[in-house]
Amino acid sequence: MKVLVTDPIADAGLERLRESGHEVVTDYDAEGDALLEAVSDANALVVRSGTEVDETVFEAAPNLVIVGRAGIGVDNIDIDAATDHGVIVANAPEGNVRAASEHTVAMAFAAARSIPQAHARLKDGEWAKGDYLGTELNGKTLGIVGLGRVGQEVAKRLDGLGMDIVAYDPYIGQERAERLGAELVEFKDCLERADFLTVHTPLTPETEDLISTDELELMGGGYLVNCARGGVVDEDALAAAVENGTLDGAAVDVFADEPVSPDNPLLAVEDVVVTPHLGASTSAAQENVATSIADQIDAAFNEEPVMNALNAPSVDESAFPRIRPYLDLAETAGKIGAQLLDGRISSVEVTYEGDIADEDVDLVTASALKGVFEPLEWQVNAVNAPKIAEERGIDVTESKTMQSEDFQSLVTVTVGNDEESLSVCGTQFAGDDPRIVRIDGYRVDAIPHGRMLVARNYDTPGVIGFIGSVLGDNDVNIAGMFNARRADEGGEALTVYNLDNHVPDEVREELLADERIIDVKYLTLNGTDE
Numbered sequence: 001m002k003v004l005v006t007d008p009i010a011d012a013g014l015e016r017l018r019e020s021g022h023e024v025v026t027d028y029d030a031e032g033d034a035l036l037e038a039v040s041d042a043n044a045l046v047v048r049s050g051t052e053v054d055e056t057v058f059e060a061a062p063n064l065v066i067v068g069r070a071g072i073g074v075d076n077i078d079i080d081a082a083t084d085h086g087v088i089v090a091n092a093p094e095g096n097v098r099a100a101s102e103h104t105v106a107m108a109f110a111a112a113r114s115i116p117q118a119h120a121r122l123k124d125g126e127w128a129k130g131d132y133l134g135t136e137l138n139g140k141t142l143g144i145v146g147l148g149r150v151g152q153e154v155a156k157r158l159d160g161l162g163m164d165i166v167a168y169d170p171y172i173g174q175e176r177a178e179r180l181g182a183e184l185v186e187f188k189d190c191l192e193r194a195d196f197l198t199v200h201t202p203l204t205p206e207t208e209d210l211i212s213t214d215e216l217e218l219m220g221g222g223y224l225v226n227c228a229r230g231g232v233v234d235e236d237a238l239a240a241a242v243e244n245g246t247l248d249g250a251a252v253d254v255f256a257d258e259p260v261s262p263d264n265p266l267l268a269v270e271d272v273v274v275t276p277h278l279g280a281s282t283s284a285a286q287e288n289v290a291t292s293i294a295d296q297i298d299a300a301f302n303e304e305p306v307m308n309a310l311n312a313p314s315v316d317e318s319a320f321p322r323i324r325p326y327l328d329l330a331e332t333a334g335k336i337g338a339q340l341l342d343g344r345i346s347s348v349e350v351t352y353e354g355d356i357a358d359e360d361v362d363l364v365t366a367s368a369l370k371g372v373f374e375p376l377e378w379q380v381n382a383v384n385a386p387k388i389a390e391e392r393g394i395d396v397t398e399s400k401t402m403q404s405e406d407f408q409s410l411v412t413v414t415v416g417n418d419e420e421s422l423s424v425c426g427t428q429f430a431g432d433d434p435r436i437v438r439i440d441g442y443r444v445d446a447i448p449h450g451r452m453l454v455a456r457n458y459d460t461p462g463v464i465g466f467i468g469s470v471l472g473d474n475d476v477n478i479a480g481m482f483n484a485r486r487a488d489e490g491g492e493a494l495t496v497y498n499l500d501n502h503v504p505d506e507v508r509e510e511l512l513a514d515e516r517i518i519d520v521k522y523l524t525l526n527g528t529d530e
């Protein structure tokens, strides 16, 4: 597999990818057409904040399985486009949190004590002791906007340094905030009470320019620290507020456009301390995020759960072995259902009975959807299957019951068109032995693999022999077969054949021409076959 890396990551991550046998190509200058060219045969792309991964990248990369973000923020990745193309996007949300929170604390001190300004003058030979009278953090109020992973680590550290903490985060509970010693308040309150305001939200349409002139005026003094994302704080407004004395100072690690242009207004203001997006730049953080992404890429290639996938169902690593056998089974049941039911599919129901009902089955349901959609020749995988269902107006339901009559675990995929529905049930016997045990209400025992012929016929003597000899005469070998009838002798029956060879259309037509045969469907369960 080819892994293209377009932003510098720690050697430990590159090494891990190579040790797993992948070809690792680093190209830190790739952008525009060069990026599209470089990614065209890549199976994975690794980025940090320096690469813009937009729709054109996904269009240019037909073999791409995963984009790994060696860090937290994914505002540079078009996740919707990734999902449309069935590409996983995963980040490393833990590895650089301590680095980012320490940098935030450092930036707060740097601004409060004018460390960079005094440093620069002393290096120039000037002893400007009398020009700097700083502010202590101790005893002041810290306002945190966004009390997520980084915000919480900042809270812990600055609580320890004697600050009172208020926080604004509409998505977390009072209890969690209180455990951190923070008082959860409204946005306006947070701005008004903060002596130091620190921002830790992701950049989203909702948070873009969250803090601008009016908000800075509400602060009416004090310091603003932004180690989250440039676009969250309006740069012109911040530069003006520090320049005109609305604020005492600011410290900024991140910018709306990076690398920052020399005419960015923040660079011109003396009391704005800046760093070039260094929040995550510690060796420990870089090693953490790079190895985490390498592991996730490997998992994606092996069709194992990707721990921090942002657009695919993720599964707890310890639970994965229990659901793994059902992934293929559900996919196959979906494939069989979709191929047996005529008409436009308008609903898919996946039912879990017995032990499997106790598991986190999102990924199994996504696999069932993949199976349903694949015969319709949509470019589908477990990443985009739920979205495809939604876009096509297909009603997807999932139900669970711990009771299972005959099997330890049973997964049923029911596909419906506007008039009728058809169910396919699968189970897993001990020793990795998957079986389809019911099709459209008939009890069967079919191996969910390879080529399959499903015939509906009248239950009269000689039909099975007839089907067998037509197949035999056409050199189609029967590997296994199972016949089931719905009620009494003479009614309808269903026969399932596992076959070794392809069944040409003429053979199907020859079977269908016999009046005892109601319908014959030839299914391929593992890709196309000839």
Ligand SMILES: NC(=O)C1=CN([C@@H]2O[C@H](COP(=O)(O)OP(=O)(O)OC[C@H]3O[C@@H](n4cnc5c(N)ncnc54)[C@H](O)[C@@H]3O)[C@@H](O)[C@H]2O)C=CC1
Residues within 6 Å of the ligand: 072, 073, 074, 093, 096, 097, 100, 145, 146, 147, 148, 149, 150, 151, 168, 169, 170, 171, 172, 200, 201, 202, 203, 206, 207, 227, 228, 229, 253, 254, 277, 278, 279, 280, 281
């Ligand atoms: N400077 C650097 O090098 C680094 C920057 N970051 C950035 O720091 C930021 C925070 O990262 P994490 O804490 O890991 O993210 P997180 O997802 O753990 O936390 C974000 C928090 O913001 C809250 N939030 C969302 N919308 C909000 C709104 N409108 N108002 C108030 N709160 C809102 C969420 O509820 C959540 O609690 C991200 O933007 C990330 O990209 C992270 C690491 C390094």
Ligand SMILES: O=C(O)C(=O)COP(=O)(O)O
Residues within 6 Å of the ligand: 048, 049, 050, 070, 071, 072, 073, 074, 096, 277, 278, 279, 280, 281
């Ligand atoms: O993880 C994040 O969100 C960061 O901002 C770190 O960015 P970087 O990996 O240093 O480009």
